[in-house]
Amino acid sequence: MTGSARALATAADPGAALRIAEEVVRLAERAGVTEAEALVVSGESALTRFANSEVHQNVASSEVSVSLRVAKGRRVAVSSSGRTDAEGLRALVERAAAIAAYVEELEDWAGLPEPDGVPEAVEAAWSDATAGATPELRADGARAVIAAAEVQGVTAFGSFATDAEAFAVANSKGVRAAERRTTSQLLTVSMGPDHGTGYAEECSVDATAIDAAALGRESAQRARASANPVDIEPGDYPVVLDRYAVVDLLDMLGYLGFSALAVAEDRSFFEAGKQVASPLVTITDDGRDPAGLPVGFDAEGVAKQRLALLDRGVCRDLAFDARTASRAGRHSTGHGLPAPNPYGPFPTNMAMAAGDATTEDLIGGLERGLLVTRFHYTNPVYPKRVVITGMTRDGTFLVEGGRIVGPVRNLRFTMSYLDALAGVEAVSRDRRCLRGLLGGSVVPAVRLSSFSFTGATRAG
């Protein structure tokens, strides 16, 4: 059986994953634990990587993971395994039960989530085409990108990934959730002979919906346009951030601020009702949004609720998992990550609402500013204020009088992303699904009134 046929056979049957989860829960109950929760993820992953306009890496793997969380009273333990045979499951249960016997009680342990109906699987989360993707299909995608690069006289680098998985959760209180999911991502960096670089990316549930040639053209044209970049003095500039940069804003806000645990630990900027961004900024988290990479429920088997994280710039909703929800005396919003998770809940399906501007409108509104394609290697400097440092990459351009004047060398920024979003002047109507920190994010391009560039790189 080929890898693609196996993907259809294993990931297309979330019921099989659920049966394993149920068996693990039964074994754990038999071992004397008070509560048990099993998370089973099985599937096939494949990725074709190309560089210097040729494929240099091509991989596929068949994986399964079983994670078990048990409680003996208020003593909680987790074990995980890549084995699903009887001996492997027995060892998994023994390990968790043994740990639970040793650990101290968690005073505020409120138990595993209670069932609240069966979470409805999201049909839009699955594509037969992605599950059946072959090495040849991915090579075709790579070839289309490479051909587009050759037309522009640049070299193509990138990857085309396809994944199919079954995701199932069962717990001893009756939670049962199972779903099949596919994702695909094509990204490319183009490099020209005169230091020009470009980038394009798209994620989709359906790999055949990704137009590889169009992404190749977009990236290659940007590489041509960014040839021979010149130095520009760092400082504060109005900017247009392309979608590939905007996704980092959402990632960092999610990572540092939109978690109920982050708020409880006073490490988040989030204050419900507080205006922290421009009224043009609305950020949601919606596991059922077909524009993203949908998921119907979280790692605790709780159905994903739609969250308005920022509603017209105002802090509204937070992500909760079962633990943070019980502390707050409310229900989980379905944003739990696999246990153990000391970092807390996380929004994995974020989207920023579209505006009404075209890309030309965004650039046309810059009297003198910069167009930034994407950010590179960003990292929090002052986490609570979401002050981030990072570099621009793959096409940074000076804009004057609403027109692109030419490319500039990459700049370092040190900037509060909250301050950046407070200065949003316009939002594009076009959005794209891109890979976020955990999951898919749907993002537009934006124009900001000011962005602080604090350094620049060198030619060599």
Place this chain on the structure above:
Amino acid sequence: MPLLTSDAMRDLTSRALDTATARGATYADVRVVRRLEESITVKSTKVEGVSAGETEGFGVRVLVDGAWGFAASHDLSAAEADRVAAEAVRIARASATTIRNRVALDDRPPAHGRYETPVSEDPFAIPLERKIGALLEADRAMNAVKGIAWTESIYAAQREDKTFAASDGSYTEQRITHVGSGLEANAIDGDEHQRRSYPDNGGLWGSAGYEFVRAMDLGGNAERVAHEAVELLSAPPLPSGTRTILLHPSQLYMQVHESCGHPSELDRAFGTEASYAGTSFLMPDMLDGFRYGSDLCDIVADATVAGGLGTFGWDDEGVAAQQVPLIREGMFVGYLSSRETAPRIGRRSGGAMRADGWNRIPLIRMTNVNLLPKPGMSFDEIVADTDDGLLFETNRSWSIDDRRLNFQFGTEVVREVKHGKVGRLFRNGTYTGITYELWRSMDAVGDASSWHMWGTPNCGKGEPTQTGHVGHGVSGARFRNVRVGVMS
């Protein structure tokens, strides 16, 4: 528990290699890996998470028509060995449709033997309650300090049993054990959030047994780091300027990691990491002719040094652990390399191919990239020798551009050094610069008495992303005319 019996392991690897070669592979290798993991997290005196995990499987890598293919599975059956090997060949044939240059490997001798990390106290044999107890004691000591908002104390251990076999007859077995532990105290006042860690942000890691953790004396340092976290809240922010800086080993190792380790990866120079982490400013035509740093700068990739996270017997291509000079007396002289890339610059592999588990292909990774100590002064003596400077300690943030030139780092604490004395504390300290300008400005390196192995267990690279464990031996150093205090 052994992954498979010796005979069963031989059968599995032979089956995969035979199937691959029968289907047209001119070279094939197979890695069978079992990984055990254990982790403990204590938050604010509560045992927040204890987990234990195991994963096992095998990966087959093949060369067909000059192109690579790789497939992997968690199922260690003979039938699956056939299927996975055949899938790897099929994938390689698909790759071959786009290649312009056929892959050619260097001619390393077949590898044979066994390697084990020296371990005095098996971390998986130490009773769980003792490991938890040590963390709880330290965590409680931090929490007892007035002004602490929350604390986190961690412990983790990982053991990999790995068998490598290749179509050239190589067959090696390795058992690699890594442990790590550390403390973190957090103090918060309004928008100001200060963290102080010990021994390092994210814990200190090494290839060793539990004796490595015991030697940290977490309990003996807990109260001190908590007080320092609180003290930071009232410290002034570091002013902007151009200063002499002293990088404590707890920051210097990250400077080595980002600005020397990554740019000296030969796959980055050849562009095969361009679509993710980026490329390198260190190009092959600069070998032996580019001044990277001052004469005091000697950096070696050393997979043989005791205790490093990049210490092993053979890399994941069966190349023996070795020492590879990267920078010699300030000149750029070498790369981290593989059997495929090294011949392209007229060299043999330096043994730097490492994979994150059975389901990932090996990539060029750092081993232990070490800044060698220099006789003369210990790091404390260098501080005492400094008239006017700033001492940066314990990495807090890091960022560097896609060619590894423009960097910016932040540390948990910065202390003023005046007339050789350590004085005033600053918060939110950052410094920034260009890689070769910084290393050329280095005018003092600590001696062997200050030299220790540090390391990072979370180095990301590759697609699909792989997390690497890499080591760095450093002793602390001084740099002149560095821009500090980047303000947002």
